[in-house]
Amino acid sequence: MAPSPSPRKSSTSGGAPAPTARRALVLGGNRIPFARSGGAYAHASNQDMLTAALDGLVARYGLQGERIGEVAAGAVLKHSRDFNLTREVVLGSALSATTPAYDLQQACATGLESVVSLANKIRLGQLDSAIAGGVDTTSDAPIAVSDRLRRALLDLSRAKTVGQRLAAASRIRPKDLAPATPRTSEPRTGLSMGEHQALTTAEWGITREAQDEVALRSHQRLAAAYDAGFFDDLVTPYRGLARDANLRPDTSLEKLAQLKPTFGLGLDVPATMTAGNSTPLTDGASTVLLGSDEWAAEHRLTPLAVVVDAEAGAVDFVYGEDGLLMAPVYAVPRLLARHGLTLADFDYVEIHEAFASTVLTTLAAWESDTFGKERLGLDGAFGTVDVDRLNVHGSSLAAGHPFAATGGRIVATISKELHLRQQRDGGTPRALVSVCAAGGLGLTAILEAA
Amino acid sequence: MTDTYLELVNGGLTGTLAKKLGLPRPAPLRRYRAGEPLLVGPVLVLGKGADADAVAAQLAGPWDLDVHRHAHDARYAALVLVLTEVTHPDDLAAPVLEAAATLRSLARGARVVTLSRPATDEDAPAVAAARQGVDGLLRSLAKELRGGATGNGLVLADGVGVDAPSVLGGLRFLLSTRSAFVDGQLLAVDTDGGSLPDDWDRPLAGRVAVVTGAARGIGEAIAETLARDGATVVAVDVPAAGDHLAAVANRVRGTALQLDVTADDAGERILEHALQRHGRLDVVVHNAGITRDKLLANMTPEKWDPVLAVNVAAQLRINEALLTSGDFTDAPRIVSLASTSGIAGNRGQTNYAASKGGVIGMVRATAPLLEAFGGTANAVAPGFIETEMTARIPAVTRQVARRLNSLQQGGQPVDVAEAVAFLASPAAGGIRGRVLRVCGQNMVGQ
Numbered sequence: 001m002a003p004s005p006s007p008r009k010s011s012t013s014g015g016a017p018a019p020t021a022r023r024a025l026v027l028g029g030n031r032i033p034f035a036r037s038g039g040a041y042a043h044a045s046n047q048d049m050l051t052a053a054l055d056g057l058v059a060r061y062g063l064q065g066e067r068i069g070e071v072a073a074g075a076v077l078k079h080s081r082d083f084n085l086t087r088e089v090v091l092g093s094a095l096s097a098t099t100p101a102y103d104l105q106q107a108c109a110t111g112l113e114s115v116v117s118l119a120n121k122i123r124l125g126q127l128d129s130a131i132a133g134g135v136d137t138t139s140d141a142p143i144a145v146s147d148r149l150r151r152a153l154l155d156l157s158r159a160k161t162v163g164q165r166l167a168a169a170s171r172i173r174p175k176d177l178a179p180a181t182p183r184t185s186e187p188r189t190g191l192s193m194g195e196h197q198a199l200t201t202a203e204w205g206i207t208r209e210a211q212d213e214v215a216l217r218s219h220q221r222l223a224a225a226y227d228a229g230f231f232d233d234l235v236t237p238y239r240g241l242a243r244d245a246n247l248r249p250d251t252s253l254e255k256l257a258q259l260k261p262t263f264g265l266g267l268d269v270p271a272t273m274t275a276g277n278s279t280p281l282t283d284g285a286s287t288v289l290l291g292s293d294e295w296a297a298e299h300r301l302t303p304l305a306v307v308v309d310a311e312a313g314a315v316d317f318v319y320g321e322d323g324l325l326m327a328p329v330y331a332v333p334r335l336l337a338r339h340g341l342t343l344a345d346f347d348y349v350e351i352h353e354a355f356a357s358t359v360l361t362t363l364a365a366w367e368s369d370t371f372g373k374e375r376l377g378l379d380g381a382f383g384t385v386d387v388d389r390l391n392v393h394g395s396s397l398a399a400g401h402p403f404a405a406t407g408g409r410i411v412a413t414i415s416k417e418l419h420l421r422q423q424r425d426g427g428t429p430r431a432l433v434s435v436c437a438a439g440g441l442g443l444t445a446i447l448e449a450a
Numbered sequence: 451m452t453d454t455y456l457e458l459v460n461g462g463l464t465g466t467l468a469k470k471l472g473l474p475r476p477a478p479l480r481r482y483r484a485g486e487p488l489l490v491g492p493v494l495v496l497g498k499g500a501d502a503d504a505v506a507a508q509l510a511g512p513w514d515l516d517v518h519r520h521a522h523d524a525r526y527a528a529l530v531l532v533l534t535e536v537t538h539p540d541d542l543a544a545p546v547l548e549a550a551a552t553l554r555s556l557a558r559g560a561r562v563v564t565l566s567r568p569a570t571d572e573d574a575p576a577v578a579a580a581r582q583g584v585d586g587l588l589r590s591l592a593k594e595l596r597g598g599a600t601g602n603g604l605v606l607a608d609g610v611g612v613d614a615p616s617v618l619g620g621l622r623f624l625l626s627t628r629s630a631f632v633d634g635q636l637l638a639v640d641t642d643g644g645s646l647p648d649d650w651d652r653p654l655a656g657r658v659a660v661v662t663g664a665a666r667g668i669g670e671a672i673a674e675t676l677a678r679d680g681a682t683v684v685a686v687d688v689p690a691a692g693d694h695l696a697a698v699a700n701r702v703r704g705t706a707l708q709l710d711v712t713a714d715d716a717g718e719r720i721l722e723h724a725l726q727r728h729g730r731l732d733v734v735v736h737n738a739g740i741t742r743d744k745l746l747a748n749m750t751p752e753k754w755d756p757v758l759a760v761n762v763a764a765q766l767r768i769n770e771a772l773l774t775s776g777d778f779t780d781a782p783r784i785v786s787l788a789s790t791s792g793i794a795g796n797r798g799q800t801n802y803a804a805s806k807g808g809v810i811g812m813v814r815a816t817a818p819l820l821e822a823f824g825g826t827a828n829a830v831a832p833g834f835i836e837t838e839m840t841a842r843i844p845a846v847t848r849q850v851a852r853r854l855n856s857l858q859q860g861g862q863p864v865d866v867a868e869a870v871a872f873l874a875s876p877a878a879g880g881i882r883g884r885v886l887r888v889c890g891q892n893m894v895g896q
Contacts, residue, residue: 052693059685059696059706062727094700229689232708236692300727 024119025303025450027296029412030057031286032238033245034400037138040241041283046075046082049238050089050135053285053405056236057131058094061289061301065094069126071101072118073133073287074110076403076438079142086133108354109312109435109443110134111286111407116445118290119307128295132411134404135285149176186438188318193325193438194355198264198273200323201357204364208272212256214356215277215397217387222394223249230393234412246280246400277356282400286408288415303450305415305431310445311335317440321375325358327442328434329365333376335444341430343383348417348431350410351385353395358436392417407435407443415447422449453836455849456859476858477598479630480559482868484678485651488626491527491557492516496545497565501612502532505565508618521552528561528625534606536566536580546587556599563624564588564603565612568638585636592634592891593856600624600633600857600891607640610880615644619877622650628872631833631865633856634891637884643824644879645781653875655680658728660720662711663738665691667837668787670698671863672735675871677702682728686711686720687738711738711764717771721778731778733874736765736786736809741839743798754801761805766812769827773819782825783874786813787866788885790833794894806831810885817883826882828873833889836860855890 032053035041041049050073058064073086082088087101106113111134118130145153148171155168185192201211225231226243235243261271263278289301296303313331315322322329328351336342343349343366351359365371366382376382393413396406414431421429427449434444459468459475468475493515495506509530510517518524529549536542549562564587569578584603592601602624604617611617616639623629624637647653659676663669664685673683683704687695692708699706707723709716724731739761742753765786772778791799792806809829816827834840834851840860843851852860869888872878 055700056692056696056706059699062699062703062705064700064703229710229713232689235689236696236706236708237690238693242690242692300729302726 021123022125023293023450024122024307025291025293025296026305026307026411026415026447027289027291027301027303028057028061029234029286029288029408029415030060030236031234031405031409031412032056032284033235033241033243034282034284034402034405035241035245036400037281037283039139039245039283040239041137042139044137044239044283045140046078046085046135046137046285047089047092049137049283049285050085050133051092052236052238053133053135053287054089054093054095054131057287057289059236060233061299063095065096066099067096068099068131069129070118070121071095071099071131071133072104072114073101073135074103074105074114074404075135076105076107076110077136077138077141078105105404106443107437107439107441108352108401108403108406109437109441110404111409112310112411112433112435112443112445113407115288115290115307115407115411116310116443122290122292129289129291131287131289132408133285133287134406134408136402136404137283138281139283143179146176146178146180148173152176186324192263194263194273194278196317196324197355197357198267198271200326200361201272201355202264202267202269203323204361206272206357206360206364208270210360211272211277211356212253214353214359215256216251216253218353218391218394218397219248219251220394221392222247222398225393230416234416244399246282247398251276273355273357277397279354279396279401282402284400284402284405286405286412288408288411302419304419305447306450308446308448309335309339310443311338313442313444315440322440323361324438324440325354325436325442326361326365327440328436328444329362330376331442331444332432332434333378333382335446339446341446343385343432345430346432347389347421347429348392348414349385349390350395350414350431350433351391352401352406352410352435353391353397354401354436356397359390362434410435411447418447418449453852453859474853474858476853477558477596479598479857479859480627481630481862481864482627486627488513488622489515489527489561492518492524493528493530494518494521494526494549494552495530495532496548497532497535498545499532499535501534501565504612505530505532505621508613513622521548525555525557526552526560527557528563530621531562531564532612533564533566533584534612536584537574538576539580539583541580542583542587553594556595556597559598559627559630560595561625562591562595562599562601563621565617565621566603566605567608568605570608588636589634589891595856598630598857600629602629602632602634603636605636605638607638610639610642614639614642614880615646615877616642616880618646619644619872619875620881623872628868630868631857631861631888631890632869632886633889635887637881637886639880640882640884641880643826645876647876652680653877654733654871657732658682658684658724658730659733659735659874660684660686660724660731661735661737662686664698665694667839668832668835668863668866669737670694671867672737672870673698673702673704675864675867676733676735676874677704679871679875681733681874684720684724684728711768712759714767716764717768720768721772721775725777730780731772732780733783733785734768734772735870735874736768736784738764739787741799741802743802745798746800749800757801758805758808761802762808762812765809769812769816778825779823781876781879782820782823783878784813784816784820784825784827785870785873786827786829788829788831790831790887790889790892790894793831793885793887813885814883821882824879826879828878828881828883829885830866830869830873831885831887831889832861832866833887833892834860835866836862854894855892857890859890861888861890
């Protein structure tokens with residue numbers, strides 16, 4: 001769209017939109033430690049947790065009373081009363097009450113999508129600053145009444161006469177009173193995410209040992225990062241938790257090998273996916289501070305990384321040939337082609353560990369000549385990612401995965417890593433972020449040291 | 451935490467009963483509120499000579515107080531005894547006895563402040579006797595005062611005029627409700643260094659202050675008090691205390707820095723944060739401290755080492771980093787938390803007392819290193835303060851510990867914070883390497 005010729009004043013300090021997009025910077029992040037479902041945050045709501053994460057960010061960067069351009073966040077599992085969750089969180093935070101906010105939701109990609117969409121607004125000059133976030137709780141999940149009970153109750157509220165009221169009430173049966181709990185199964189297939197991934201795992205012949213190795217590495221790397229103080233300016237403790245509750249620094253291949261498989265039990269091939277190499281249900285919240293170069297300078301904040309670009313993808317997992325969580329496999333080649341990059345051009349690759357096998361099937365697809373030619377339309381295999389560049393500070397298998405909070409965790413973590421790498425070695429280190437999501441969705445992004 | 455006994459003996463029926471039984475009746479202390487007047491009621495300035503006249507003129511002029519030079523039939527809010535020019539013990543009688551006549555009618559929470567000179571080896575014996583006599587006089591008088599009144603003194607090194615910034619700053623501090631729990635203390639003013647603030651209500655305006663151990667208790671109160679006085683505060687505490695720390699930082703509109711002060715690079719990281727985020731660093735308050743009480747016969751490295759590491763070694767390392775950085779040079783202030791344990795000793799606290807005694811030695815040797823930049827280092831030694839830490843003392847022991855001072859009660863974290871804020875202020879530049887006790891004139895030690 002061409003810039004409007006009208007002389008109307010822009011509300012941003014950047015003035016008229018620049019002819020070329022300006023840089024959108026990651027300036028920092030904050031999250032609360034992630035807790036296992038029913039654990040330390042069993043009685044915390046989404047609003048409580050996101051407020052804690054946001055207030056921790058405000059405290060770290062001295063943003064008290066500041067009017068941020070916009071705060072965008074979301075939750076995958078959400079109470080109907082939380083229709084305006086992010087705005088309510090802002091009102092309860094130390095930010096200025098004049099900070100606008102909106103909710104968004106893209107399943108497990110919610111956190112990353114909030115970063116991407118706000119970064120784009122900054123690039124366009126609509127915003128000078130923004131905070132992206134995400135939160136989820138499976139402990140305080142919304143429980144709905146059954147559809148029959150809900151209809152009867154709504155009719156009852158509309159009834160005007162005693163007769164109408166009695167008629168509406170009389171339709172309620174005892175079985176209608178059973179609550180409808182939220183499910184993580186796919187609406188179109190009825191299969192849980194784990195069962196879907198078990199199909200993909202079997203298709204690609206991913207071994208139990210390879211999955212356990214991914215899990216072990218995740219725990220070891222996350223624990224090492226905590227021990228080195230890497231998370232001292234990324235995580236603020238909450239409700240007695242100072243580290244992610246799911247983290248098992250002392251786990252081993254032997255311990256992981258003892259776990260019984262939980263997904264894919266009905267398949268022809270041996271089941272390989274266990275509680276150890278799958279992410280547990282998790283509660284938590286994360287935030288990412290974004291801004292323009294000018295805003296960062298005005299607020300004496302050090303730019304960590306640039307949000308370069310993003311690409312969403314989706315696969316037809318219902319009728320098509322692809323597994324539920326394989327969308328990033330297609331999105332990344334498109335994203336990289338736009339920038340003339342290959343996997344070899346990345347210093348870091350963050351692939352969200354929904355399951356250890358999600359990472360492994362993604363890599364296997366990229367390494368496959370056949371897949372590259374037939375499905376990605378390339379001349380051969382897309383490329384390889386060695387483990388030294390992959391999820392260098394651990395990922396969701398160790399940290400846990402509060403759905404909407406994962407994107408913020410990854411972006412803040414890898415942005416700090418990019419900054420440290422640049423300080424150490426110079427140059428412009430580059431990172432690829434890939435998050436798979438329910439509904440066959442995927443969101444991927446490129447970040448560079450600022 | 452609440453001092454139920456204090457409430458009871460000041461209540462209606464129980465108060466009358468306590469009076470009849472002759473029980474100790476600690477008075478509720480008035481604490482400073484931003485913007486309140488320095489004193490409510492007349493001030494009696496006693497003493498002969500140019501110094502006394504100058505003090506009276508300062509109080510009546512710039513500070514706009516109702517100053518009397520002779521005792522009238524009035525309820526005095528403060529007595530200031532200017533004894534800097536005494537040359538013989540005989541010189542004490544006139545001002546002291548004139549003050550005596552007013553003591554029964556002092557206002558509640560009144561202030562008695564002496565100004566005197568230190569007795570030194572070079573003094574004539576009679577001069578030294580007179581000067582040292584003030585010391586004993588003040589400490590005894592403080593023990594006789596009731597109704598929340600306190601007695602403290604400033605001891606001006608020879609050559610330091612009564613109009614020196616630290617004398618005026620110290621006098622204001624001791625006259626005000628900021629010094630509610632400071633009692634029986636003689637604070638030395640060593641030089642005429644320091645500067646007067648533009649605004650006595652916001653002496654730290656434009657200054658950037660780091661407070662370690664700021665997540666709770668005394669550190670939290672220090673962060674709030676420095677912010678109230680105008681400072682931009684960097685609140686530091688261990689990562690595990692980050693949630694409380696964030697709440698404090700948001701309340702004082704500062705920044706939170708999750709950091710273990712025992713880390714090798716703690717000083718560099720503190721400085722980097724302060725410079726990057728706030729452009730400067732002026733004040734460091736070393737408040738972070740831990741206890742691991744054990745009789746020495748049962749002491750282990752696990753109980754000894756961390757106490758020394760956190761309470762004194764970390765301070766030394768951070769100071770070293772700041773002093774060598776070249777970025778801590780604009781009238782910098784270091785204020786360390788010592789403890790009465792480090793002065794008088796405490797059974798079961800050899801490790802803690804060694805660390806806190808160490809702090810006292812450290813500030814004494816650090817102050818000269820900051821002198822070239824108009825800086826100084828001092829310590830505050832709290833006595834019994836009502837905190838989460840002292841709340842864990844068994845009930846009976848706690849009740850006894852509270853009463854063992856002239857004010858017959860425990861202090862509040864803010865009392866310590868006020869002393870820290872004073873020593874962090876521009877006016878305190880002439881106080882070098884000293885220890886200011888905030889203990890209500892505890893019975894133990896000096």
